[in-house]
Amino acid sequence: MQHDQVRTALAELNGLRDVRIRFGSPGDCLVRSALLVPVEDDGLIKLTDGATEYVVDADRIVWIEIGPPTTTR
Numbered sequence: 001m002q003h004d005q006v007r008t009a010l011a012e013l014n015g016l017r018d019v020r021i022r023f024g025s026p027g028d029c030l031v032r033s034a035l036l037v038p039v040e041d042d043g044l045i046k047l048t049d050g051a052t053e054y055v056v057d058a059d060r061i062v063w064i065e066i067g068p069p070t071t072t073r
Contacts, residue, residue, distance in 0.1 A: 023061060
């Protein structure tokens with residue numbers, strides 16, 4: 001996926017939904033109650049759950065699942 005496509009897909013995250021990103025091997029990244037971090041000087045795509053920031057490598061994404069928060073997956 002392209003960098004701008006990923007940012008557009010994640011733009012409406014407001015902390016009320018979980019995001020699972022498949023990077024192929026070795027697997028998935030799950031961010032619960034995800035928020036998209038606004039663009040910073042480094043230009044990286046970052047998600048946060050309020051405690052941790054996750055840097056997303058747009059070039060390695062196979063698919064993205066955005067859904068309601070769950071207690072188990």
